[in-house]
Structure formats: C-alpha cells, structure tokens
Amino acid sequence: KTIATWRRLLLVPFDITIEEDEQIKDLADQLKTELPGILIWALEGLFDLNLHGGFVRPGKSRDLLEDYRRDSDPARAFLLETYSYSPNGYGTTCSEVYEKYTQYCQDNNYRPMGSRLFGKQVYRIFPDVKQTQPGSRGNRIRTYEGLVTSVTNETPSCG
Numbered sequence: 001k002t003i004a005t006w007r008r009l010l011l012v013p014f015d016i017t018i019e020e021d022e023q024i025k026d027l028a029d030q031l032k033t034e035l036p037g038i039l040i041w042a043l044e045g046l047f048d049l050n051l052h053g054g055f056v057r058p059g060k061s062r063d064l065l066e067d068y069r070r071d072s073d074p075a076r077a078f079l080l081e082t083y084s085y086s087p088n089g090y091g092t093t094c095s096e097v098y099e100k101y102t103q104y105c106q107d108n109n110y111r112p113m114g115s116r117l118f119g120k121q122v123y124r125i126f127p128d129v130k131q132t133q134p135g136s137r138g139n140r141i142r143t144y145e146g147l148v149t150s151v152t153n154e155t156p157s158c159g
Contacts, residue, residue, distance in 0.1 A: 009068075010057065010065075011064040013061065075101065076125060078100075078101050079122060082149065083147050083150055086146055086148045089146050089147070089148035090143075090148075091129075091147050092143065092147050092148065093143050094115075094141075095141075097122070097144060101118060128146055129145065130145045130146065
C-alpha cells in the first residue's frame with residue numbers, strides 16, 4: 001500500500017486475443033534462430049530505458065494501475081468516490097466520514113479498517129486536509145477541514 005510499491009508497478013494491457021487458427025504453434029522454435037537479434041534488440045531497449053530514465057507510462061497503463069489500486073484498497077476507493085478536497089470547504093465530521101465508510105464496507109462485503117488507521121488513510125489521499133475541533137469548549141466535534149462530499153455524490157444518478 002505504500003507509494004513506493006505503486007511507483008514500481010507498470011501494468012501492461014493485453015487487449016488482443018489471437019484466435020486459435022491464427023496462432024503460430026512452433027513460435028518458440030522459430031524464434032531460436034533469431035536469438036542473437038532479439039538480444040541486440042533487448043539491449044537497445046535497455047539503453048533507451050536508461051537514456052529516458054525509465055519506462056514511458058501510457059495513459060491506459062496509468063488508468064489500469066489506478067483501477068487496480070482502488071480494487072485492492074477499499075478505503076481509497078471509498079474516499080476518492082465520495083469525497084474531494086476543497087480549500088474553501090468547511091469540512092465533514094470525522095465520525096460521519098467513518099460511519100459512511102463502514103456502511104460502504106458492509107454494502108460491498110469488505111472488512112473495514114479501524115478508525116485510527118482510516119484517519120491516516122484520509123491524510124494519505126488528501127494531504128491538505130486538516131483535522132480541527134471547531135465549536136465551544138465541551139461541544140467540540142472533530143472535523144476533517146477541507147474534506148467535502150464530491151459533487152457527483154450529492155445528486156442521485158439517473159441510471
């Protein structure tokens with residue numbers, strides 16, 4: 001779940017399926033005679049990689065990685081689908097956000113993380129959000145200042 005892990009992943013979409021009758025059954029044998037050329041081609045690719053500082057990440061690959069990341073992290077998916085950051089937004093109570101998250105987990109058969117760990121996830125995804133306790137003494141409610149309900153989630157979808 002760390003940024004370092006996700007930074008190292010490069011998902012390559014394989015969208016084409018070769019039909020059975022178009023497949024070259026002895027391709028491995030045919031390529032054996034081409035191994036010296038394949039090695040040169042691979043080394044040229046390595047040179048290009050070093051020259052450019054790594055792989056080029058096409059948009060489709062980035063989109064696949066984000067989808068994979070959301071699927072493997074229900075809290076991230078919930079937060080990105082439900083909330084956004086607004087520097088002018090008052091915010092949302094911490095308890096309300098966590099209650100909605102646990103309901104989301106229940107609705108989708110996920111096991112929710114504890115509130116403390118969930119709070120850390122909020123700050124990971126929305127680093128500019130601050131926790132405040134507005135109100136008078138004795139009547140303070142913890143709030144994620146700047147965390148607002150996404151516009152897309154304020155209005156019901158029209159199916």
